[in-house]
Every structure is written in structure tokens, then in C-alpha cells.
Amino acid sequence: MKQEDRISVIKGIGEKTETGMAKLGIFKVGDLLEHYPRNYDVYGEIKEIEALEEGETAVIEVAVANLPQRKKVRNLQMIQCWVSDYSGRLLVTWFNMPFLQNKIRMGNHYLFRGKVIRKNGMLGMDQPVILSKEEYVNQKDVLQPVYALTAGITNNMVKKAMSIAIKETLLDKDYLPAEIRKECNLIEEKSALRKIHFPNHLEELMEARKRIVFDEFFLFTLALNYLKKQKEQKSSNFKMLSTEACEELMKRLPFSLTEAQRKVWETIRNELQGDSQMNRLVQGDVGSGKTIVAELALLMTAKNGFQGCIMVPTEVLAKQHFQSLSQDLNGFGVRIVLLIGSMTAKEKREVYSCIKNHEADVIVGTHALIQETVEYACLGLVVTDEQHRFGVKQREALFNKGLEPHILVMSATPIPRTLALILYGDLDVSTIDQLPKNRLAIKNCVVATDYREKAYRFIEEQVKAGHQAYVICPMVEESEVMDAENVIEYTEKLQSVMPSYQISFLHGKMKAKEKNQLMEQFSKGEIQVLVATTVVEVGVNVPNATVMMIENAERFGLAQLHQLRGRVGRGGFQSYCIFVNGSQSKESKKRLEVLNSSNDGFVIAKEDLKLRGPGDLFGIRQSGMVEFKMADVYQDAEILLKANEIAKRFTEDEVKLLCKKYEGIRSKLQLYTSDLFL
Numbered sequence: 289m290k291q292e293d294r295i296s297v298i299k300g301i302g303e304k305t306e307t308g309m310a311k312l313g314i315f316k317v318g319d320l321l322e323h324y325p326r327n328y329d330v331y332g333e334i335k336e337i338e339a340l341e342e343g344e345t346a347v348i349e350v351a352v353a354n355l356p357q358r359k360k361v362r363n364l365q366m367i368q369c370w371v372s373d374y375s376g377r378l379l380v381t382w383f384n385m386p387f388l389q390n391k392i393r394m395g396n397h398y399l400f401r402g403k404v405i406r407k408n409g410m411l412g413m414d415q416p417v418i419l420s421k422e423e424y425v426n427q428k429d430v431l432q433p434v435y436a437l438t439a440g441i442t443n444n445m446v447k448k449a450m451s452i453a454i455k456e457t458l459l460d461k462d463y464l465p466a467e468i469r470k471e472c473n474l475i476e477e478k479s480a481l482r483k484i485h486f487p488n489h490l491e492e493l494m495e496a497r498k499r500i501v502f503d504e505f506f507l508f509t510l511a512l513n514y515l516k517k518q519k520e521q522k523s524s525n526f527k528m529l530s531t532e533a534c535e536e537l538m539k540r541l542p543f544s545l546t547e548a549q550r551k552v553w554e555t556i557r558n559e560l561q562g563d564s565q566m567n568r569l570v571q572g573d574v575g576s577g578k579t580i581v582a583e584l585a586l587l588m589t590a591k592n593g594f595q596g597c598i599m600v601p602t603e604v605l606a607k608q609h610f611q612s613l614s615q616d617l618n619g620f621g622v623r624i625v626l627l628i629g630s631m632t633a634k635e636k637r638e639v640y641s642c643i644k645n646h647e648a649d650v651i652v653g654t655h656a657l658i659q660e661t662v663e664y665a666c667l668g669l670v671v672t673d674e675q676h677r678f679g680v681k682q683r684e685a686l687f688n689k690g691l692e693p694h695i696l697v698m699s700a701t702p703i704p705r706t707l708a709l710i711l712y713g714d715l716d717v718s719t720i721d722q723l724p725k726n727r728l729a730i731k732n733c734v735v736a737t738d739y740r741e742k743a744y745r746f747i748e749e750q751v752k753a754g755h756q757a758y759v760i761c762p763m764v765e766e767s768e769v770m771d772a773e774n775v776i777e778y779t780e781k782l783q784s785v786m787p788s789y790q791i792s793f794l795h796g797k798m799k800a801k802e803k804n805q806l807m808e809q810f811s812k813g814e815i816q817v818l819v820a821t822t823v824v825e826v827g828v829n830v831p832n833a834t835v836m837m838i839e840n841a842e843r844f845g846l847a848q849l850h851q852l853r854g855r856v857g858r859g860g861f862q863s864y865c866i867f868v869n870g871s872q873s874k875e876s877k878k879r880l881e882v883l884n885s886s887n888d889g890f891v892i893a894k895e896d897l898k899l900r901g902p903g904d905l906f907g908i909r910q911s912g913m914v915e916f917k918m919a920d921v922y923q924d925a926e927i928l929l930k931a932n933e934i935a936k937r938f939t940e941d942e943v944k945l946l947c948k949k950y951e952g953i954r955s956k957l958q959l960y961t962s963d964l965f966l
């Protein structure tokens with residue numbers, strides 16, 4: 289069996305399974321081998337009901353206390369029964385498994401394994417697996433891979449196919465020569481593959497993970513280092529001399545730039561004036577004022593006779609930037625246009641023609657901006673967001689169109705400078721490490737759900753004083769399966785508590801036009817309280833909003849909560865963030881306390897890492913950051929540094945890679961970069 293073979297060569301994979309696997313991005317045997325477990329499961333010891341904690345997956349040994357009841361809620365069939373051990377009792381629920389009603393017998397003893405949840409204030413267990421005593425004893429300490437699945441594909445199916453593929457695939461010789469493996473203390477590629485899927489114990493798993501993480505970082509940094517080397521020689525096609533308009537804009541602003549903004553701006557200005565093409569990443573914590581720096585660069589580009597575009601991840605943000613640019617650059621004779629997906633075909637055609645004929649100087653939009661249909665007259669600057677993964681691929685797409693504009697990437701993901709320099713290896717990095725002076729530190733509190741009434745009164749007071757508030761809920765609508773707040777019901781509830789104010793909801797399932805309209809109303813102050821999902825997470829700027837209340841805060845990652853909180857405290861007004869902890873678990877309380885004690889994105893990222901600890905194998909994906917299959921930039925920082933060190937040896941000494949013993953690396957790199965550029 290070869291890695292390039294279709295997965296149907298594996299015994300047991302028929303047409304139906306092949307279609308299901310395709311939905312997981314698995315087409316070839318090689319894809320399957322790289323479908324790494326999402327997690328590992330160990331049954332562990334049997335727990336007493338009394339000792340169960342919400343959120344954990346546990347095995348319990350219980351007697352069934354009543355006849356299993358069958359219920360129908362909407363289109364869900366539920367079977368429920370009470371179970372008990374000597375320490376307490378628990379409600380157990382199965383969904384869409386009606387046959388269990390006759391299988392589960394009152395009075396009998398069972399071993400159940402499932403997730404402990406809290407519903408209506410009581411602990412319960414949803415969808416437990418029924419284990420036989422023998423199964424439990426045999427499997428108790430074995431690390432079981434848990435895979436990402438889709439409809440029609442079970443964990444067992446993936447496990448079976450994986451075990452055949454690992455046994456029967458002929459893998460090439462390890463591409464990393466023994467000397468590098470030895471230096472970096474890495475196991476062989478082949479062994480890593482077996483151990484990542486079927487580790488005998490934790491140590492094996494850690495070894496395998498280290499090797500795979502190293503490979504991801506090594507190829508990535510090797511490719512980037514080469515790219516950077518090529519880039520350095522590129523000269524600028526868009527030399528900009530005049531800076532008068534920028535001086536004028538800075539004078540007109542209602543605030544003066546912070547020292548950090550000024551420094552970053554000067555660097556950008558010098559680069560735009562210089563002989564080489566700019567490739568720069570500007571990172572800064574939420575609310576540090578990155579937008580104005582981008583505006584200055586766009587103005588400079590326009591006033592020097594070129595076009596500049598700014599590309600953002602959502603239409604809401606595109607509109608917001610369009611408005612702030614139109615306002616700030618008013619009177620400078622700069623023609624600004626908006627290009628977003630929800631515009632009509634006719635509107636879009638008109639904008640395309642403006643761009644082509646240089647009747648537009650600044651173009652604001654979503655990723656539509658680099659599509660085939662857009663032809664630029666003289667694109668001199670692209671400002672983009674790292675959220676966009678406007679990575680190597682997209683830049684290449686621009687170069688292929690014969691365009692070699694200056695590139696400015698904005699990032700609110702806090703990562704230490706040393707790592708940023710490596711990860712964005714082909715970009716130079718600047719940091720805005722200071723918040724505007726007029727900012728008052730956000731006041732935070734972590735509260736339980738019984739604090740809500742007080743919170744509503746507090747929001748009402750803020751609204752009365754002319755301010756606005758956000759309430760974030762994790763879900764759009766009610767769900768039978770998950771006990772969490774949803775925006776639709778929450779809005780009704782809040783409206784009845786505050787009848788005299790305008791309260792609206794916003795979520796990702798709404799049409800783009802509707803979202804844009806609502807955000808516009810909110811930013812004009814026509815809506816006082818916006819109940820939303822995390823669609824407001826990134827970039828939204830309504831400085832008049834002073835309260836951010838986050839329901840079920842325990843369900844979000846710390847970095848995400850920090851981004852959400854960053855939506856308030858953006859003006860000179862005292863702002864507040866209320867984290868509502870819907871869980872009783874000690875862990876989530878501890879995590880939320882990190883946010884309570886700091887408003888600094890870098891500190892939070894570090895603390896997050898500490899809390900997660902080395903036991904957390906898969907980390908939490910930081911929104912927006914360069915994505916790896918297994919590696920976590922924070923957690924695996926050391927491996928990243930080492931991988932980069934080795935990669936650099938190859939880029940610094942060009943003939944090195946031509947040596948026979950590095951043949952494997954050469955062909956791996958070729959494969960990797962062709963993937964990157966296609």
C-alpha cells in the first residue's frame with residue numbers, strides 16, 4: 289500500500305465510507321495517516337457519583353433506580369432513568385436510542401461511561417456508553433485514540449482503517465538524517481506514526497508528538513527562511529516620497545499618537561519611502577490603535593498616486609473600516625470604495641471598473657479583493673489581517689497577477705516577539721506595545737449566574753448614562769443537547785427586564801446584509817444592548833460601549849474572551865466586563881480568574897499556557913494564528929526555536945541542501961512548498 293493510494297485500497301472501506309472520509313479531508317492513505325487523534329481516552333478508575341465534576345468524562349458503577357422513561361422533545365427521542373451508587377444519584381439520558389428502553393433493567397447494575405453535565409442545576413450523564421466488566425478491565429489503562437468524525441464515520445471505523453494503513457503502508461526512508469534526529473532527540477518518522485495513533489503509554493505518545501511537531505515546524509520554517517531570502521532582494525515598484533498628507537491627518541486627529549504608534553508608523557513610512565518592498569507585520573493588543581497606522585499608510589499610498597487596499601475578515605468590519613476611512617480621510621481628495629460579497633452584481637461591476645481605471649484610490653473589502661475579477665490599475669499597498677491567513681499563498685496569487693505591492697499585516701494575537709519573528713519569518717515585525725493614554729483599565733468581575741439581576745440593573749444604569757452594552761451568548765438558539773444561553777431567548781428575556789430600551793440580537797447565521805445593518809444601528813447608538821454570539825469578537829469598534837457581559841464564559845478560550853472584552857474600553861469611558869461562569873467546576877473558575885486579574889493579552893496567553901500545562905496535548909488553537917495540525921506555538925515554543933535553528937543552517941549555507949544525505953529534506957521541502965503555493 290502506498291501513501292498516494294486512494295483509501296478504498298484499505299480492506300473494509302467501501303464507497304459509502306470513502307464519501308464520509310472525504311468530508312474529513314481524507315482521500316488518500318497518506319491523508320488518513322495524518323488524521324491524528326483529536327484526543328486520547330483512558331477509562332481510568334471507577335468514580336463515585338458524589339465525586340463527579342461537571343465536564344469530566346467518567347466511569348460509574350451504578351444500579352438503575354427506576355423504569356427507563358421514554359420522552360420525545362421536538363424531534364429527539366430520549367430515554368432517561370435515575371441511577372445510584374451508595375454515594376448519590378444521577379439522571380442518565382440517551383438520545384435517539386429508543387431500543388435501550390427494554391435493554392436497561394431497573395435494579396440491575398451497570399458500568400456507564402459518559403460526560404458529566406449539569407442541567408437545571410443537577411448533575412447528569414448524557415449518552416453514556418455501557419461497558420461490560422471484561423471490556424472495562426481490559427481497556428482500563430489503554431490510551432484510546434479519539435478522532436474527529438463526521439456523519440456515518442465512527443471512531444471504530446477510523447481506528448480499524450488506521451491500524452491496517454499503519455501496518456501495510458510502505459513508508460520511504462526517514463527524510464531527517466540520523467544526525468539531526470540525534471541532535472534534536474527525535475524518534476523515527478515511522479515509529480512516530482504508529483505511536484501517535486496507538487501509543488502503549490503516555491511516554492510513547494509524547495515522543496511521537498514531539499517528532500510530528502518538529503516536522504511541522506521544521507518544514508514551515510525552512511520554507512519561510514527560503515522565502516525570506518528571496519524576498520530580501522525585491523526592490524520596490526512603489527516608491528512613495530510625499531508625506532505631507534499624513535502629517536496633516538495626524539494634526540487633524542482628535543488625539544495624538546502614542547509613542548508606540550508613532551514609532552511603528554515611522555518605520556512603515558520609511559519603508560514606503562525606501563527602495564525595497566515592505567513586508568511588515570504589526571502586532572498590538574486589542575484596542576492598541578492599529579487601525580490609524582493602517583489609515584496613514586493607505587493615505588500615503590493614495591497621495592503618491594497609487595492604490596491601496598485593506599482586506600478584513602468580515603463584511604461588518606469592512607463597513608466599519610470604510611466608514612472610519614471615509615470620515616478620517618474626508619477632504620484629502622482620496623476616493624474610497626467598498627467591495628463586499630453582499631453587494632449586487634451591478635454594484636460590484638461598477639466598483640471593479642473604478643479600480644481598473646484608477647478612479648478609486650483606497651479599496652476596502654473582504655477577500656473578494658484578491659479574486660480573479662479584480663484588476664488593479666496600480667496596487668501599491670495591501671493591508672490585511674492575519675485572521676485572513678493572507679499567507680504565502682495569497683501573496684503569491686498577487687505576484688502571479690504581476691503585482692508586487694507593499695504588504696502590511698495587522699495582528700491582535702499576542703505572541704512573544706521571538707516567536708513572531710520565526711512564525712512570520714518572511715515578514716518584519718513591529719509591536720504597538722502601549723495603549724492610548726486616555727484609556728481607563730477595564731474593571732472585571734467573574735460571577736455566578738445568580739448575579740444576573742444585579743448585572744442587568746448595572747447595564748441599565750450605563751445605558752441611562754448614554755452608553756451601550758454587549759451581552760455574549762455561546763449559542764444562537766435553544767438546544768436540547770447543550771445547556772447554554774442562546775441569543776434569541778436571551779434577547780426576549782432582557783427586553784422584558786429593560787422594556788424601554790432597544791435590544792437586538794446578532795449572530796453568524798444571519799444574512800450579511802442584516803448583520804451589517806444591525807452593526808450600523810448599534811454603532812450609531814440606535815440599539816442600546818446588543819446580544820450576540822462571538823461574531824463581534826474581532827475588530828468591532830464602538831467606543832461608546834462600556835459593558836461586556838459574557839454568558840457561559842467557561843465555554844470560551846481565554847484568548848477569545850480577551851478579544852471579546854477588547855470590544856469595550858475603547859474610548860475614554862470607564863468600562864466593565866462581567867464574566868458569567870455557568871459552571872461549578874474549580875478549573876473554569878481558576879481560568880476565568882486569569883482574566884479577572886489582568887487586561888494584558890500577553891500575560892493572559894502566558895497564564896493560559898501555564899494552566900493548560902504540558903498534559904494538554906493539543907492545546908487550544910489561538911484564533912487567527914498560523915495553523916498547524918498538531919503543533920501549538922505557545923506550548924511547543926522550544927521545539928519551534930530548535931526547528932528554526934536547524935532550518936537556518938540550510939538557508940545560510942545554500943549548497944548544504946544539495947548534499948546527498950539531505951536529499952530527503954529537499955524533496956519533502958519541494959512537496960511542502962508546492963502545496964503552499966498551489
Ligand SMILES: Nc1ncnc2c1ncn2[C@@H]1O[C@H](COP(=O)(O)OP(=O)(O)OP(=O)(O)O)[C@@H](O)[C@H]1O
Nearest residue numbers: 543544545546574575576577578579580700724827
Ligand atoms: N493614540 C490614541 N489616543 C486615543 N485614542 C486612540 C488612539 N489611537 C487609536 N485610538 C482609538 O482607539 C480605538 C481603538 O483603536 P483601533 O480600532 O485601531 O484598535 P485595534 O488596535 O485595531 O484593536 P482591535 O484589535 O481590538 O480591533 C479607536 O476608537 C481609535 O480611534
